[in-house]
Amino acid sequence: MAARIVPRLHNERALWRSGLRLVAGVDEVGMGPLAGPVVAAAVIFLPHHEDDDSLPTSLPQAVRDSKMLTLKARERLEPQIRHAAIGVGIGMVEVEEIDRINIYQAGLKAMRLALDNLPVFPEHVLVDGRSLKNLPCPCSVFIKGDRDVYSIAAASIIAKVYRDRLMIDLDHRYPEYGFARHMGYGTVAHRDALRRLGPTPAHRRSFRLL
Secondary structure (H helix, E strand, C coil), rough: CCCCCCCHHHHHHHHHHHCCCCEEEEECCCCCCCCCCEEEEEEEEEEEEEEEEECCCCCCCCCCHHHCCCCHHHHHHHHHHHHEEEEEEEEEEEEHHHHHEEEEEHHHHHHHHHHHHHCCCCCEEEEEEECCCCCCCCCCEEEEEHHHEHHHHHHHHHHHHHHHHHHHHHHHHCCHHHHHHCCCCCHHHHHHHHHHCCCCECCCCCCCCC
């Protein structure tokens, strides 16, 4: 299934043809886990004006929605995306703020921070699933954008790799919880560790942990 769902540059090319140059894809990861931060990434690629459906050879060809890729594939693609992009921004909201403002608002804030942390601010933003209000540029929302829109899929990979590395660091601090295996999601093993050991400072107290 993953091999047949290939994100394309249709939306980016339409904007490039309209005269825009800086088009960013943005996506967030980590909305569902019981522990760890929410992380978002924003990615801008140089305009490519080819009329055919193929991806330019200068861009990584294996980019997909991060959920459709193995850990090894994401780790391989992440530096390729960074090399091909003219800008990458990361935004992160920590557990304490997630508990204070709620997970939905935390995801929106992480995406805004990712855009703010780009080296140049985009002229148009492509976002997966939810609209970002009050941006200084237009924003287009795509349901399943991380599956279909190349820049959003690339952002999903950058965000996923970044967050996974943070969770591996947490695993070193709290080895009994298995964060490097489940990345904070509510697996049976994770919930069993919570029952035995209780929550760590990395757990989201506003979530139903058990």
